[in-house]
Amino acid sequence: MKARTWRNPLRDERDKRLPRIAGPCGLVIFGVTGDLSRKKLMPAIYDLANRGLLPPGFGLVGYARRDWADQDFGRVVYEAVRQYARTPFRQAVWDRLAEGFRFVPGTFDDPAAFDSLAATVKELDHDRGTGGNHAFYLSIPPSFFPVVSEQLARSGLTEPGPDQWRRVVIEKPFGHDLASARELNRIVNEVFPEESVFRIDHYLGKETVQNILALRFANQLFEPLWNSHYVDHVQITMAEDIGIGGRAGYYDGIGAARDVIQNHLLQLLALMAMEEPTSFHPRALRTEKVKVLSATKPVGPFEETTARGQYVGGWQGGQKVRGYLEEDGIAPGSTTETYAAITCAVNTRRWAGVPFYLRTGKRLGRRVTEIAVVFKRAPHLPFDATMTEELGQNALVIRVQPDEGVTMRFGSKVPGAAMEVRDVTMDFGYGHAFTESSPEAYERLLLDVLLGEPSLFPVNEEVELSWEILDPVLRYWEAKGRPEPYTAGSWGPDSAHAMLDRTGRHWRRP
């Protein structure tokens, strides 16, 4: 109670310089030997420390099935940091950080190992002053969630003392359909209450994604146009030029729609389509996101409004690449899609009649994520048809990655004696200058976890609503057999193009 009334005299909300440093705490990573952990988490932790945002005495515990001592673990982190960290390496920062490294060897079902983990955590509280505040990062397949959470609960790790917190961080996939998502939420919520569950969707940590809210709600320029009067349709694209690589075990049976549309693309849709939140309080933001997601429905008939494909081998970017079915570890008859496109409608007054096209795929033309708002044509053009032959529809494109920024496309007169209007683009080059120093998504998200700031993490309601949107499409596809093949390096199967052609629209080439 006293803590509530205490006002820190050194804090002043006008003091924009003072960063919020996380309070005393530690992070326990399960599956610390994985790729994500090495390439993203460890560098992000160092970068945070380097920026002075981690508390002094921060503790990092690795848990994995390796016969390592603390020093071995430290060396692994060191190499990861040297290779992947964004900020320059400073020995002093590293030395302070490395003092808090611990490693606990063990499997996910080994009670003895969890007991020693509990002892390690306690010891950290004592030696480093982590104050009983710990986050558990489960960088492991969801099938291990039940056993790990059970072990965490058994060893008493999930129970914070007074004025302490325990949080759990989980990654996608959050289930593979509505039923499994509910089951997963139940398992996690049994041990951790919902407010201490942080579901990482690293897209939401990206600057450009957070900028969507600034762009929409801090400007007078765009919001008046943000409705069905002016917007013709919205395209949300996440394309990758790589294949599935070594992720066959994870990817086969999951597919593009579950892997990307359910989480990233529907979250982007929610941010683009939602109403203005009453404040930037996490609860207000969630309310709006939940509202817009519950108004979103897939549009049928699915035969005409959706498309799915599977890449076949060929030449892509000067390289011979294998088809999906020839990748290692993929069953020869696999019907998993590597390309998925769906049509959604947001049934609100603002968006009635505006289709939202969502597409994602592997081995497409290039790696790009973008949101394109395509506007209607001007209702009347006081020009001859010949003058505006080359004029397309105006568009506002938010480029999420790479080359972050905003592009606007509009018509402009071609210099010369004749009146001829042609599309030009205006670029806001967020990427050219800002990104180099703008924090990695994981940095931002990890810090938010440690601060207990939940705005950028979807809650289970959002996850379940997303499945409700996607499930009917997935069921339809399941009944339809094989996905359509498309050539590696192209922009998807023919049915994807046909799906938009039918309505007189076409996919932007990003």
Next chain:
Amino acid sequence: MIIDLPSTTTSQVNKKLVELRDQGGAVALGRVLTLVIVTDDGVQTEEAVDAANQASREHPCRVIVVARGSRKAAARLDAQIRVGGDAGASEVVVLRLYGPLADEGASCVVPLLLPDAPVVAWWPGKAPEVPARDPIGRLATRRITDAAAEKSPIKALETRRASYAEGDTDLAWTRLTTWRALLASALDLPPHEKITAATVTGGSDSPSTDLLAGWLAAYLRIPVRRMRRPAGEGMHSVVLERASGHVELVRPDGSVGTLTQPGQPERRVALQRRENQDCLVEELRRLDPDEIYEATLKGLAKVDHSRTTVRATSPARRSRAKAGKSAGAGARKSAAASRESAKAGTKVTAKVAGTKPAAKGTTAAPEAAGAQPSAKTSAAGRSAPRSAKRAGTKTSGRAEK
């Protein structure tokens, strides 16, 4: 790419910039501000441009360097344009002004400012007496000075206090951010008790130390003592006194600090001196007046500079040791540190006994609020011992760098 335009005019510079943009494409796109650097022509100029180029990676800007050359020469403007690899994410225009032009920097800067974008002025070396009334300072929304880079930093800080206007800021203040963040988050934790007194120790010529003391005095509304260590040492330590035990942040070696709090193990934190480019990045992040800095400058008047209070801390320390909350090692260590600082304090006193009235002068100045003569005497009082250790001052000027 570096293009030299000897003996030129600003309209020719402007023409060249447009030409470069036509040839090279999007050179000038996405600039968010104009940074005007005012220096005397010399080594310092390149250092400042370097820092600005680094900072431009986060804040793309046009950098205009006004380098004042010899005033005895004939009036001439030499310009140099740097774009691409030689300018980070910015474009740099260096204007070297000679003769009577040297004092007319503003007129050369105006034609080159980006339209409708904020202007930030930065004096990496000596700043004008009243930055807000300087011709270039008047063009700017933000004015960045650096007390630590001046010949007598403490005096410079005093001038800043007297001449503060909204939009002023000083790098000596920026260098404190990590310290302030650590102290503020230390107070976020229980026990949530009132701080009863505070002691801030640092080099006798460290303006950052003074500012930290001023900040504590302004926000905690308690007596704050400012203790001296040899010039050139920069920030050394902060002790916040509370009934149940002190919060101490000590940085003896200039890179690693030790944070001691009751009920918590002693913690070591990386607390290296911030580089100019880091500070500049932070400064460019905000373009509105810094109210906290203003309050801190006001707080300077409440700081106690007298040295007789050294002993006053000791009983309090002992009582804390008796409370026995904190680990024995920590208590011993900090006691050692305090002894060391006390020793250093006396040493300085002995060595520069002559400065005593000067130090008083500094304290007294706020009451004399801008009374010129008092400032002058204090300056005179200080200058003698200062010149005696000129070598020390030279390095110390950049102590916090």
